[in-house]
Amino acid sequence: MRLIDADHMKEELLWGNVFLSAIQTNTLVDLIDNQPTIDPESLRSKGHWERPSKLLNIVNCTACKTTFPGDFDEFRYCPNCGCFMENKNGGSYVKK
Numbered sequence: 001m002r003l004i005d006a007d008h009m010k011e012e013l014l015w016g017n018v019f020l021s022a023i024q025t026n027t028l029v030d031l032i033d034n035q036p037t038i039d040p041e042s043l044r045s046k047g048h049w050e051r052p053s054k055l056l057n058i059v060n061c062t063a064c065k066t067t068f069p070g071d072f073d074e075f076r077y078c079p080n081c082g083c084f085m086e087n088k089n090g091g092s093y094v095k096k
Helices: 008-016 020-031
Strands: 058-060 067-069
Touching: 008 020
Parallel strands: none
Antiparallel strands: 058 067
16 A cells, blocks of 8 residues: 555646546546545554563564563564554553
């Protein structure tokens, strides 16, 4: 999937060097306008922090399997892969 600038595409259809009839141009503009808008954040992968041991002060990202020392489990995003972190209840972590 590729995100595009729909407004720019419509401008090109209406004012660019595209040789279409008025009916064809209006049909394409309507088709573009009727497409669903996606939330770019929905494309970001999701994971959560897991603590492999209660004795060691480390956490692992479930997406990239990278281990971090300390209290990284309070960060909303993995600094290695950028994955959005969800807590066990489905909500997001908040950095303190």
